[in-house]
Amino acid sequence: MAVLVNLHSAEEEKELLEFLDKKKYDYKATSDFVLLTPEQGDDNAFAQGKTGARNWDDIVRELENVYR
Numbered sequence: 001m002a003v004l005v006n007l008h009s010a011e012e013e014k015e016l017l018e019f020l021d022k023k024k025y026d027y028k029a030t031s032d033f034v035l036l037t038p039e040q041g042d043d044n045a046f047a048q049g050k051t052g053a054r055n056w057d058d059i060v061r062e063l064e065n066v067y068r
Contacts, residue, residue: 017029
């Protein structure tokens with residue numbers, strides 16, 4: 001399970017981390033905001049620059065040609 005918490009101040013962050021530590025919860029604190037499934041996270045070729053993005057109009061034209 002994952003929980004996304006939007007904190008509004010450094011004080012809120014400090015209090016939350018203190019609470020988690022006090023309860024001995026296993027957590028990972030990060031400022032990175034990435035919504036990927038574990039499977040997507042393992043396949044990060046785009047992030048590594050090994051693949052590029054494609055224009056949506058090109059994708060639609062290609063699909064129209066396939067399914068005509």
